[in-house]
Amino acid sequence: MKKIINLLFLLFLSVAVNGQQVVDYLLKARAAEDVGRPDIALDHLNKAVAEIKDSRLFTERAAANILKGDYSEAILDYNNANKLTPNSGDYGLARVYAIKGDAKTALYHLGISMKSSFRKSEKDIMLDPAFAGIENRPEWRLFWQKDWYSGIEKGMAEIEYSLSLRKTEEAAALLSVLKKEYPGNDDLIYIDALISHSAGRNSDAVNKITVLVRDNPGNEKYLRLLAKARYADSNHAGASVSYSQLIDAGVADAELFILRAACYMKTGENDKALADIRRYLIYYPADRTALSMAGKTESASGDNLNALKYFSENLKLHPNDAECYIDRANAYFVSKSWEWAINDYAMSLDLNPGNSDAWLNKGISLLNSGKPDDACHDFRKSFSMGNKRASEYISRNCIK
Numbered sequence: 535m536k537k538i539i540n541l542l543f544l545l546f547l548s549v550a551v552n553g554q555q556v557v558d559y560l561l562k563a564r565a566a567e568d569v570g571r572p573d574i575a576l577d578h579l580n581k582a583v584a585e586i587k588d589s590r591l592f593t594e595r596a597a598a599n600i601l602k603g604d605y606s607e608a609i610l611d612y613n614n615a616n617k618l619t620p621n622s623g624d625y626g627l628a629r630v631y632a633i634k635g636d637a638k639t640a641l642y643h644l645g646i647s648m649k650s651s652f653r654k655s656e657k658d659i660m661l662d663p664a665f666a667g668i669e670n671r672p673e674w675r676l677f678w679q680k681d682w683y684s685g686i687e688k689g690m691a692e693i694e695y696s697l698s699l700r701k702t703e704e705a706a707a708l709l710s711v712l713k714k715e716y717p718g719n720d721d722l723i724y725i726d727a728l729i730s731h732s733a734g735r736n737s738d739a740v741n742k743i744t745v746l747v748r749d750n751p752g753n754e755k756y757l758r759l760l761a762k763a764r765y766a767d768s769n770h771a772g773a774s775v776s777y778s779q780l781i782d783a784g785v786a787d788a789e790l791f792i793l794r795a796a797c798y799m800k801t802g803e804n805d806k807a808l809a810d811i812r813r814y815l816i817y818y819p820a821d822r823t824a825l826s827m828a829g830k831t832e833s834a835s836g837d838n839l840n841a842l843k844y845f846s847e848n849l850k851l852h853p854n855d856a857e858c859y860i861d862r863a864n865a866y867f868v869s870k871s872w873e874w875a876i877n878d879y880a881m882s883l884d885l886n887p888g889n890s891d892a893w894l895n896k897g898i899s900l901l902n903s904g905k906p907d908d909a910c911h912d913f914r915k916s917f918s919m920g921n922k923r924a925s926e927y928i929s930r931n932c933i934k
Contacts, residue, residue: 553784554784555582555585555586556582556586556588556590556591556784556786557784557785557786559578559579559581559582559586559591559594560590560591560594560786561786561788561817562575562578562816562817563575563576563578563579563582563594563595563598564594564786564788564817565788565817565818566578566598567597567598567601568818570601572598572599572601572602573602575594575595575598575601576595576598576599576602579591579594579595579598580595583595587618588618589614589615589616589618589619589622589623590615590622590786592611592612592614592615592618592623593611593612593615593622593623593626595607595611596608596609596611596612596615596623596626596630597626599611600629600630600633605630605633605634608626608630609627609630611623612624612626612627612630613627620650621646621647621650621651621652622652624643624644624646624647624650624652625643625644625647625652625653625654627639627640627643628640628641628642628643628644628647628664628665629662629664629665630664631643632664632665632667632668633664633667635667635668637668637671637673637674638673640665640668641668641673641674641677644659644677645677648682655687655691656682656683656691657691657695685715686712686715686716686719686721686722689708689711689712690712690721690722690725692708693705693708693709693712693725693728693729694725694728696708697728697729697732700732702729702732702733705729705732706729709722709725709726709729712725720746720749720750723742723743723745723746724743724746724755724756724759726742727739727740727742727743727746727759727763728759730742730763731759731762731763731766734766736763736764736766736767737767739759739763739767740760740763740764740767740769740772743756743759743760743763744760747760747776751779752783754780754783754785757776757779757780757783758776758780760776761773761776761777761780761793764776765793765796765797770797770798770800770801771797771801773793773797774794774797774798774801774803777790777793777794777797778794781794788814788817788818789814791810791811791813791814792810792811792814792823792824792827794810795807795808795810795811795814795827795831796827798810799827799830799831799834802834804831804834804835805835807827807831808828808831808832808835811824811827811828811831812828815828820851822848822851822852822855822857822858825844825845825847825848825851826844826845826848826857826858826861828844829841829842829843829844829845829848829861829862829865830861832844833864833865833868838865838868838869841865842862842865842866845858845861845862845865846862848861848862849862854885855885856881856882856883856885856886856889857882859878859879859881859882859885860878860879860882860889860892862878863875863877863878863879863882863892863895863896864895866878867895867898867899870902872899872900872902872903873899873903875895875896875899876896876899876900876903879892879893879895879896879899880896883896888919890915890916890919890920890921890924891916891921893912893913893915893916893919893921893924894912894913894916894921894923894924894927896912897909897910897911897912897913897915897916897924897927898927900912901927901931906931906932909927909931909932910928910931910932913927913928913931913932914928914932
């Protein structure tokens with residue numbers, strides 16, 4: 535019995551490790567594709583498919599081959615994905631053949647995909663540039679004469695469109711009609727929660743979506759909404775748990791690390807936040823938001839020196855971004871390096887003169903540098919922009 539338990543544990547551990555490796559390969563490949571380097575993506579994925587047989591690796595390699603312009607290899611990869619997981623490559627095959635101008639074969643595979651668990655929404659398909667070359671063909675028009683989506687799916691799409699336009703009352707009215715036609719449907723509970731979240735009723739959204747997550751613990755769509763609603767409801771610890779569930783489930787989305795890090799920053803778990811940000815920076819080392827978050831997390835932990843390293847790196851990569859100057863200026867401000875702070879605040883204001891807080895902090899730095907007249911100019915500038923905190927500095931230092 536003990537041997538069986540040990541074997542099962544080893545099997546589970548092997549699956550978990552392979553799952554983590556697959557996600558890592560996928561994230562590295564997508565990061566390379568995002569910066570237009572399919573060659574680097576292919577290097578990662580060629581190594582991956584030699585070690586692990588997973589349909590996601592083949593579909594991702596196919597995407598890299600499309601970016602490279604190698605459609606024959608992409609077709610081979612999508613077919614290999616189909617062999618490992620039926621229908622996982624059919625939407626990709628539809629895209630490749632559409633790009634090649636073969637409408638008949640493209641729509642054949644799109645039809646197969648539409649009948650599978652991998653099918654896309656009508657919106658996603660219509661906005662996919664891969665189909666632009668065949669959308670005026672008679673085959674395309676004939677394909678869409680068929681009712682591929684149910685009434686409830688069409689209604690949900692209409693509600694989501696209304697929410698994208700911030701028409702929450704219109705969305706709620708549409709939902710009311712659907713509820714009468716399809717009582718007790720889980721997706722309508724999700725839509726109801728989505729409307730609540732869009733309207734700012736986040737506690738209500740959390741209550742509704744929590745029930746769905748309990749009954750469907752691996753549903754990515756439900757978990758994402760729960761995480762967003764919890765964060766918006768200031769339940770940052772709860773949101774981090776939801777993001778952890780998504781990460782642990784093997785969802786290959788590097789942004790999840792940044793979203794979870796933001797939760798950890800709110801709960802003061804700076805070590806965990808920094809670990810997530812560093813993980814994200816492995817894939818996107820030049821990302822402005824991630825570098826800024828890393829610096830702020832280091833600063834909150836009391837390590838201003840490392841914070842300055844991140845802020846300086848951000849400025850080197852994004853020299854025309856006013857917020858990058860403010861980040862570093864704030865770090866100098868905290869360490870009372872007044873002259874350095876003045877220089878960075880000045881640079882930020884050259885790029886964005888409408889930041890009243892930057893004028894105020896520059897004024898405080900000037901005051902501490904023994905330049906009261908220049909400081910008073912900045913305090914007045916800040917006050918003229920509506921910054922009420924500047925008034926106390928004016929009354930104490932500028933009225934004689």
